[in-house]
Structures are given as C-alpha cells and as structure tokens.
Amino acid sequence: MNNKNYEAVSELPENFEELKKAVNRTANWKDRLNAVNELAGWNSDETIKVLQHVMTGDQVSQVREAAFRTLKKMGEDVQMPAKNKGELFKNLRKILLRIKKSLPDGHTFEEFKEKLQKTRVDIYDTYEGDKGEGFDAWLKDMWETTTSKRR
Numbered sequence: 001m002n003n004k005n006y007e008a009v010s011e012l013p014e015n016f017e018e019l020k021k022a023v024n025r026t027a028n029w030k031d032r033l034n035a036v037n038e039l040a041g042w043n044s045d046e047t048i049k050v051l052q053h054v055m056t057g058d059q060v061s062q063v064r065e066a067a068f069r070t071l072k073k074m075g076e077d078v079q080m081p082a083k084n085k086g087e088l089f090k091n092l093r094k095i096l097l098r099i100k101k102s103l104p105d106g107h108t109f110e111e112f113k114e115k116l117q118k119t120r121v122d123i124y125d126t127y128e129g130d131k132g133e134g135f136d137a138w139l140k141d142m143w144e145t146t147t148s149k150r151r
Contacts, residue, residue: 029129
C-alpha cells in the first residue's frame with residue numbers, strides 16, 4: 001500500500017465482526033481462545049472492550065486468562081480472573097443423570113461421553129476447556145458417581 005495516508009488504516013482487523021461473534025460461541029472454547037489471540041494484535045478501544053468482556057464473562061479459565069494477559073500487554077489495569085469453583089452449569093448432575101438414564105443399562109463410559117458431546121456440546125466443550133488434561137478423568141468420575149439416589 002503506497003498511499004501517503006497510511007496512518008488512516010483502520011485500527012480494527014478486517015474480520016473484527018467475525019471475531020466478536022467467535023468470542024461468544026459457547027460451543028467452542030478453542031474458537032474463543034483463537035479469537036482472543038487474534039484480537040491481541042489490535043490495540044483499540046473496541047478490541048479492549050471485547051477482551052474485557054471475555055476476561056470477566058467466559059466460563060473457561062484458559063480463555064479468560066488469555067484475555068487477561070492480552071489486556072495486560074496492552075497496558076490495561078486489570079486483575080487476574082479467579083479460577084472457577086463448583087459447577088459451571090446449574091443442575092449439572094441432573095443434566096448428566098438425564099443423559100445417563102437415556103442410555104441403555106450397561107452402557108460404557110465412551111457411549112455416555114459421546115451422548116453428552118452430541119446433546120450438550122456447550123457443557124462438554126466448557127468443561128473440556130476448563131479441565132484440560134483432566135477432563136476425561138473428571139467426566140468418568142461424574143459418570144460413575146451420578147445416580148438417581150442420594151447417599
């Protein structure tokens with residue numbers, strides 16, 4: 001671009017609207033993380049606003065922390081978001097129990113995992129992102145301990 005008006009180039013990426021949509025997609029934490037990383041290259045009021053929203057509102061700690069680090073690099077006065085404690089979805093055990101009951105007796109953990117991913121991708125994706133490497137162990141424990149009878 002050999003234009004003398006170089007400083008007039010937009011402060012936003014061409015795909016800004018798509019990135020704004022991506023940070024709000026509840027069914028894919030990796031897309032949200034990628035959008036945060038892409039927004040990191042654009043220090044503007046609009047990108048800062050989007051990143052602040054992500055930092056305070058995303059359910060996946062990896063995504064919140066990436067937004068925090070980006071905002072810090074941009075010179076914003078922000079605090080590290082707290083780690084998630086407890087259930088990220090209200091009535092999680094009831095939801096998992098419904099899925100478990102919808103499967104035939106004697107179903108495998110893999111069948112349960114697949115059904116959860118197909119029917120509640122939002123829950124599957126959020127916990128996969130939040131638990132990281134420990135996701136399968138956590139989900140297996142939830143599958144084994146979720147019953148219709150209280151102990």
